[in-house]
Amino acid sequence: MTLRFAYNTNGAANHRLDDALDLIAEAGYDGVALTLDIHHLDPFAEDWAQAAERVRGRLYSLSLGSVIETGARFLLDPRAKHEPTLVTADPAGRARRVAFLHRAVDIAAILGSEAVSFWAGVPKPGVDPAEARTWLRAGLEEVVAYAAERRVVAALEPEPGMLIETLDDYAALDLPGLQLALDTGHCLVTQEREPAAAVREFADRLGTVAIEDMARGTHIHLPFGEGDMDVPGVLDALESIDFDRLVCVELSRESHRADRMIPDSLRYLRECRR
Numbered sequence: 001m002t003l004r005f006a007y008n009t010n011g012a013a014n015h016r017l018d019d020a021l022d023l024i025a026e027a028g029y030d031g032v033a034l035t036l037d038i039h040h041l042d043p044f045a046e047d048w049a050q051a052a053e054r055v056r057g058r059l060y061s062l063s064l065g066s067v068i069e070t071g072a073r074f075l076l077d078p079r080a081k082h083e084p085t086l087v088t089a090d091p092a093g094r095a096r097r098v099a100f101l102h103r104a105v106d107i108a109a110i111l112g113s114e115a116v117s118f119w120a121g122v123p124k125p126g127v128d129p130a131e132a133r134t135w136l137r138a139g140l141e142e143v144v145a146y147a148a149e150r151r152v153v154a155a156l157e158p159e160p161g162m163l164i165e166t167l168d169d170y171a172a173l174d175l176p177g178l179q180l181a182l183d184t185g186h187c188l189v190t191q192e193r194e195p196a197a198a199v200r201e202f203a204d205r206l207g208t209v210a211i212e213d214m215a216r217g218t219h220i221h222l223p224f225g226e227g228d229m230d231v232p233g234v235l236d237a238l239e240s241i242d243f244d245r246l247v248c249v250e251l252s253r254e255s256h257r258a259d260r261m262i263p264d265s266l267r268y269l270r271e272c273r274r
Contacts, residue, residue, distance in 0.1 A: 085121020
């Protein structure tokens with residue numbers, strides 16, 4: 001089967017959303033991983049629903065599918081990156097994160113997106129890990145139930161340094177309906193599994209997949225060819241399991257040269273196995 005590729009808009013943060021979508025479509029991608037943010041479909045704008053409908057029309061006109069990403073840095077708190085989270089001690093903060101993820105699900109339903117990807121968060125010093133896991137599970141259950149009602153795939157991404165850091169952490173949750181958002185580069189950071197092996201092991205739970213290059217042990221998203229990722233091996237693994245969802249390129253540090261990275265990344269993915 002032919003793999004389908006998307007480019008994450010966090011790698012085009014210096015572009016207007018419409019311009020980024022044009023670049024992604026012109027390069028030949030099949031979709032976009034849309035990171036909800038203040039300048040790329042603000043989920044808290046008064047007209048968020050109308051804006052989502054407009055973006056839906058743009059995606060349709062460009063023949064682009066979509067995945068919704070929720071990793072914007074200062075969307076919920078302008079003074080604390082990625083806060084609040086599902087493991088924030090303040091119940092009101094956790095409720096804000098859940099409400100945001102509900103809004104992300106609403107937008108995914110409007111766009112017809114394949115999945116909503118999100119992560120757990122980092123417990124602050126002094127927080128009891130067991131208590132944090134209780135908070136996390138309660139939040140996850142709310143999000144998964146809300147997504148199921150709207151026929152949207154909720155996918156949790158294990159993130160280096162967060163409470164749910166590894167694939168084993170995800171598996172231990174054993175929460176029905178919660179799919180896996182697999183960032184293959186993170187496997188190289190945690191060094192828990194080879195990325196291709198992770199694809200095959202979790203084939204039946206993959207809600208969405210991200211790919212980029214990465215050096216072993218270092219959580220920096222790199223352009224293809226600059227790290228240790230066996231990209232051909234990962235692509236072979238995805239084909240071997242008949243993965244039919246978007247494979248999302250995530251290069252958030254490269255937004256200053258998105259005009260080059262967008263086409264160059266797809267060219268690499270198409271040519272690396274020749």
